[in-house]
Amino acid sequence: MGHPFRHSAGFGKRIEYWIIGRMLKEGFDIYVPLVDDDAIDAVIRRSDGSFITVQIKARSESVAKGNAAIFSVISHELREDYWFVFYSERMNMMWIMSSKEFIDESLQNKSGKWKGLRSIRFNGRKTEKKSGKVTEHCKPQFIEYVAKDFSRLKS
Numbered sequence: 001m002g003h004p005f006r007h008s009a010g011f012g013k014r015i016e017y018w019i020i021g022r023m024l025k026e027g028f029d030i031y032v033p034l035v036d037d038d039a040i041d042a043v044i045r046r047s048d049g050s051f052i053t054v055q056i057k058a059r060s061e062s063v064a065k066g067n068a069a070i071f072s073v074i075s076h077e078l079r080e081d082y083w084f085v086f087y088s089e090r091m092n093m094m095w096i097m098s099s100k101e102f103i104d105e106s107l108q109n110k111s112g113k114w115k116g117l118r119s120i121r122f123n124g125r126k127t128e129k130k131s132g133k134v135t136e137h138c139k140p141q142f143i144e145y146v147a148k149d150f151s152r153l154k155s
Helices: 003-025 099-105 140-145
Strands: 029-031 042-045 051-059 070-074 082-088 093-098 118-121 123-127 134-138
Touching: 003 029, 003 042, 003 051, 003 082, 051 070, 082 099, 093 099, 093 140, 099 118, 099 140, 134 140
Parallel strands: 051 082
Antiparallel strands: 029 042, 042 051, 070 118, 082 093, 123 134
């Protein structure tokens, strides 16, 4: 009975390590902080000796239909050499954005409980009239950020 909570509670950390493992397979030199109190999940040393920081965000396949790639309540201000890796398990899709791209593309709450926090919805949804089946797809304006590998983080 305790497994569903443990599964959902550990999902983000499991995906972080899975993505970091994929980066390692691509030859990245990666450092993982022991404490995540500055929204940094990984530090990457590039081949030129410079460093970038990465925040990994993930959505599980168990989220409500139509919400496969919605990332919300994100506190963020522009940072140099800072990147986001977003992953949707149900869509099996990953988006990579720089800090500036995220700020340019995300929405910022102007009022209310979450004032100042940001959100981004990578997926659109379509409901088939006959079957009522909901399908999710990447919104066209975000296709340029879809990533099959981590080459954007190398340069």
